[in-house]
Amino acid sequence: MRDKQPYIIAIDGPSGSGKGSLAVQLAGKLNFHLLDSGAIYRLAALKALQDGIDLEQESEVVTSLADLNIRFEIGDELSIPYLNDTDVSEQIRLESSGEAASVIARYPGVRKQLLAWQREFFRPPGLVADGRDMGTVVFPDARFKFFLCASVEIRALRRYNQLISMELSANIDQLRADISERDERDKNRAESPLIPASEAIIVDSSLLDLEQVVDLVMSHIVEVNENRSL
Numbered sequence: 001m002r003d004k005q006p007y008i009i010a011i012d013g014p015s016g017s018g019k020g021s022l023a024v025q026l027a028g029k030l031n032f033h034l035l036d037s038g039a040i041y042r043l044a045a046l047k048a049l050q051d052g053i054d055l056e057q058e059s060e061v062v063t064s065l066a067d068l069n070i071r072f073e074i075g076d077e078l079s080i081p082y083l084n085d086t087d088v089s090e091q092i093r094l095e096s097s098g099e100a101a102s103v104i105a106r107y108p109g110v111r112k113q114l115l116a117w118q119r120e121f122f123r124p125p126g127l128v129a130d131g132r133d134m135g136t137v138v139f140p141d142a143r144f145k146f147f148l149c150a151s152v153e154i155r156a157l158r159r160y161n162q163l164i165s166m167e168l169s170a171n172i173d174q175l176r177a178d179i180s181e182r183d184e185r186d187k188n189r190a191e192s193p194l195i196p197a198s199e200a201i202i203v204d205s206s207l208l209d210l211e212q213v214v215d216l217v218m219s220h221i222v223e224v225n226e227n228r229s230l
Contacts, residue, residue, distance in 0.1 A: 006124040008141075009221065010134035013148035014183050014194060015098060016155025018205045018213060020078055022148065023130035025214045026221075027074060030128070035121040036072055036079040037131030037138065038101070040114055042092035043070045043083050045100035055103045062109040090166055095159070095178050102182050105132075106189045132186060135197035144221055147196035148213070150206040152180050 009026060013019045020036060027034040048055060048064045055061060073080040081088055091097060104110050118138050121127055129138065135145035150158075156176040163170040186194035196202060201220065205213050 006122070006126045007143040008122055008126065008139045009128045009144040009146070010139050010142040010197070010200075011128065011130040011146045011148060012132055012134050012136070012194070012196065012200065013130075014132075014150075014155065014186065015179055016159045017148040017150045018158070018210060019130040019146075019148045021210050022146075022213055022217065023128045024074060024078055025210065026217065027128040029214075029218065030126060032126040032128050033121055033123060034072060034074055034079055035118060035127060035129040035131075035134075036081070037114075037118055037129060037134060039072070039079060039081045039092055040070065040118065040131075041101035041105050041110075042097045043081055043088070044068060044110065044114065045104050046083060046088060046092055046097055048104065049100060055100055058107040058109055061104050061107060062113060065110065065113055090168065093162065093166065094168065095170075095175060098182065099178065102185055105186070106191060108191050111137075111191055132194045133192040135200050136195065137192045140197070144224070145197045145200040146217060147200040147202050149202065149204050152176060152183070154206045155179055 009032070011019045011023050020038065023034060023036065026032070044065050045055065047068055048061050051064045053060045053064045069084050071082045073082070081092055115138060121129065122139070131138070135142055135147070153176065156172055156179055159175050159179070160170045160172045203213060203216065208216070
């Protein structure tokens with residue numbers, strides 16, 4: 001008998017590892033809901049910036065997020081984020097937005113405010129959630145936990161190509177430096193550091209294209225679900 005219980009697939013990893021693209025593909029194949037938590041923090045940072053908030057002031061950032069109005073739609077390759085019903089895909093994928101998101105993600109008040117909101121995304125038939133602490137903090141009981149990684153050089157090149165495809169300016173050396181700096185900040189922050197869940201499957205996407213990563217992850221999901229149905 002096939003297992004019909006809704007479940008969660010948690011995908012964590014650093015910026016540029018491909019977790020967002022993987023999440024969109026899996027959500028589409030499984031007809032699951034999608035949570036792009038990285039985009040949530042970028043949207044929250046963008047909201048604070050639009051409100052003229054100093055990102056170094058935790059209390060002001062938390063107050064700014066009280067009326068946060070965001071939603072997502074599934075695009076061809078990435079999720080489409082909306083802030084106050086406006087598509088802000090280009091704005092939040094700028095490196096400046098990523099840096100701002102990494103800053104506010106340090107704050108316990110911000111993480112607490114966004115945690116319950118993120119958990120509300122889980123509803124039938126299931127959820128694919130990507131971010132930096134999906135398998136460790138937000139959904140510790142997720143049925144599947146994957147941690148995507150790739151070299152800094154590969155991730156910088158991917159981000160560069162993504163920005164260029166969006167007709168945005170980009171500097172590969174600056175991107176490499178920004179990603180390295182963000183990695184250190186995310187790994188060493190006191191609140192929800194970027195680490196794999198103890199039971200997560202590590203997937204190095206450095207030498208794999210998206211299709212290969214999707215096939216690898218889907219084969220594991222299918223195998224485990226079939227075994228649960230026996």
